[in-house]
Amino acid sequence: MARSLDGLVLAPVADQAPGQVGTRTRFAYHEEDGRIWADYAGGDVVRGHLVGTRDGDRLDFRYVQLKTDGSTSSGHCVSEVTETSDGRVRLAETWEWESQEGSGTSVVEEVAAA
Incomplete structure (x- = not known):
């Protein structure tokens, strides 16, 4: 997949x-x-930012966020860029907190145009 992520809006499934x-x-x-x-x-996230790199279909980034309770947290994520059956971008993510205990997986997908 060579499709750019630039300008896309994605949301967790x-x-x-x-x-x-x-x-x-x-x-x-x-x-x-x-x-x-x-x-x-x-x-629960007031504001978050992520920065990283893309190599082919692999993203590698770090994230930091401010939550509604005033706390902050940060972590690291590696994602694989794929595509849904209807052609939208999907990221299969493996993440781990660096500021606290915990790790997991998640999926985010391009929000369909209204």
Whole structure:
């Protein structure tokens, strides 16, 4: 897949644990010359940022976020870029917190145009 993430809005397909990203969180992605970054917010996240790199269909990035309770957290994520059956971008993510205990997997997909 060579499709750029630049300008895409993605959302998780399922809620994570309370205080983390969930189905109401929206990620606004940007991509340029193998670099990726995104701003995100929604649900329990007031503001979040991620920065990293893309090599083919593999993303490697770090993220930091401010939650509604005033706490902050950060972590590392590796994602595989795939495509849904209807042609939208899907990221299969493997993540781990660096500021606290915990790790897991999640899926985010391009939000369909209204």
